[in-house]
Every structure is written in C-alpha cells, then in structure tokens.
Amino acid sequence: MTVPPGNQAPGNQVPGPRPAPGWYPDPAGSGRLRWWDGTAWTGHLNAPTPAIPAGRPQISGNTPVYNLFIWLIVALPIIPLIILMFWNPVLRLRTTGLRRVQTADPAAIFTLPYFLLIASAFLIYAVSAVMAYLDWQKLRRDGVVRPFHWAWVFLSRELYVIGRSVIVHEVAPRRGLAPVWATIGMVLLALVLVSIKASTLITAMSGQLTM
Known part of the structure; x- marks a missing residue:
C-alpha cells in the first residue's frame, strides 16, 4: 500500500503521483x-481498526487431549465424600443456666472424620491448583495455543474443567469434553450422597431426642 507523504499539513497539495483516497x-x-482525499491530507481523523486476534x-x-492431571482434578472430590460417609456425630445434651435447661452440645460434631473432612478440603484445593498448572503446561507442550489459564482453578475446580474442555474441544473437534461430563457426574453423585447422609443424620438425631 502506498502511503501519502507525511510532511504535508492538512490542505496542502502534494505534487507527483498521488495514492488513492483512504x-x-x-x-x-x-x-x-x-x-x-487523493490530493491532500484532510482534517478528518478516525480510530484505527482493532486487530482481530488469530x-x-x-x-x-x-x-x-487428556492426561493424568485433569482426571485427578475431576476425581479428587470423591475423597471428602468418602470421609463424609464415615462421619456420624452423636447428639449429646448438656445442662446450662440456672434453670438447668438441656440443650444440644455443639462440640458433638467435632469427631475425627469431621477434622479429616476439613483437612481434605484444603488439601484438595491445593493439589487441584498444582494439577491445573501441570495440565496447562502439558496442553501448551502438546500444541494448544492459549489454553484456559490454570489460575481459574482457584475460583472453582468446575470452572477450570469447563473452560479447559471448551478450548480443547475448539482445537480438537469431537474430543475434549469428557472431563465436563465426568464433572457433572461427580456433582450429581455428591448431591445424592449428601442428601442421603443428611437424611440419615436427621433421622438418627430425631430418634435420640425422643429417647
């Protein structure tokens, strides 16, 4: 593309061959x-057209498109679910106040499975971040341009799995979405197990109160 001379002020004529208006x-x-305008610069200015990213x-x-790291991110939440199944707090009553009123003892929930449940949640959070970073590096080495950034895992494991899978599916059509379906299955499993456990605990505590 021929660019008009740049040493002419707007309105000045440019001698010699002139580029097309534009x-x-x-x-x-x-x-x-x-x-x-084909003969001289004008006073009209416009913002440049932004470059469209490739x-x-x-x-x-x-x-x-799959590796051990992404499957660990998907499967790690099964650990606290297993621990939850072994958490069976016993309702204990304690007498408080001058009127000797009996109330539930909140310390009854602090059993070994409870502390393991809390510790596993923090541990899985940290391990998932490491796995996401290694997965991100692996995708880059395998030729995926601008893979979903691993730091999104700090916000949510599910968010990272979905974003990662969408981009992989974009560069590898008909592949890459298996972790999303596995994550959906894991979430549904968690909902079922938590609902069963909650129902069991409520029933057991109700029975203890009526004794």
Missing part, C-alpha cells in the same frame, strides 16, 4: 487514522 496512519503521529489452530488428531 484512511492512512496520521503523519502527525497521533496514533489515529487521517483521511487522504483463532487457535487445530491440533493433530493423534495428539492426546
């Missing part, structure tokens, strides 16, 4: 585009 980089250095190139059909 928007060109402003010779005054404003960073915007100035209209060239799409992600597809990867080879032989390139693996």
Whole structure:
C-alpha cells in the first residue's frame, strides 16, 4: 500500500503521483487514522481498526487431549465424600443456666472424620491448583495455543474443567469434553450422597431426642 507523504499539513497539495483516497496512519503521529482525499491530507481523523486476534489452530488428531492431571482434578472430590460417609456425630445434651435447661452440645460434631473432612478440603484445593498448572503446561507442550489459564482453578475446580474442555474441544473437534461430563457426574453423585447422609443424620438425631 502506498502511503501519502507525511510532511504535508492538512490542505496542502502534494505534487507527483498521488495514492488513492483512504484512511492512512496520521503523519502527525497521533496514533489515529487521517483521511487522504487523493490530493491532500484532510482534517478528518478516525480510530484505527482493532486487530482481530488469530483463532487457535487445530491440533493433530493423534495428539492426546487428556492426561493424568485433569482426571485427578475431576476425581479428587470423591475423597471428602468418602470421609463424609464415615462421619456420624452423636447428639449429646448438656445442662446450662440456672434453670438447668438441656440443650444440644455443639462440640458433638467435632469427631475425627469431621477434622479429616476439613483437612481434605484444603488439601484438595491445593493439589487441584498444582494439577491445573501441570495440565496447562502439558496442553501448551502438546500444541494448544492459549489454553484456559490454570489460575481459574482457584475460583472453582468446575470452572477450570469447563473452560479447559471448551478450548480443547475448539482445537480438537469431537474430543475434549469428557472431563465436563465426568464433572457433572461427580456433582450429581455428591448431591445424592449428601442428601442421603443428611437424611440419615436427621433421622438418627430425631430418634435420640425422643429417647
């Protein structure tokens, strides 16, 4: 593309061959585009058209899109669910006040499975972050351009799995979504197990209160 001379002020004539009318980089250095009418610069300015980022190139059909790291992120939540099944707090009553009123003892929930449940939640959070970073690095080495950033896992494991799978599916059509379906299955399993456990605990505590 022939660019008009830049040493002419707007309205000045330019001798010799003249480029076609159009928007060109402003010779005054404003960073915007100035209209060239075919004979001279004008006073019309316009913002430059933003560059459209290039799409992600597809990867080879032989390139693996799953690895141990992403499956660990998906499967780790099963650990607190297993511990939850062994958590069976016993309702204890204690007498308080001058009137000797009996109330439930809140310390009854603080059993070994309870502390294991809390500790496993923090441990899984940290391990998931490490696994997400390793998964992100693996995808980059396998040729995935701009994979979903691993730091999203700090906000939510499920968010990272979904974002990661969407981008992998983009560069590897008909592949990459299995972790999403596995995560959905894990969430449904957790809802079922937590509902059963809650129902069991409520029934057991109600029985203890009526004794």
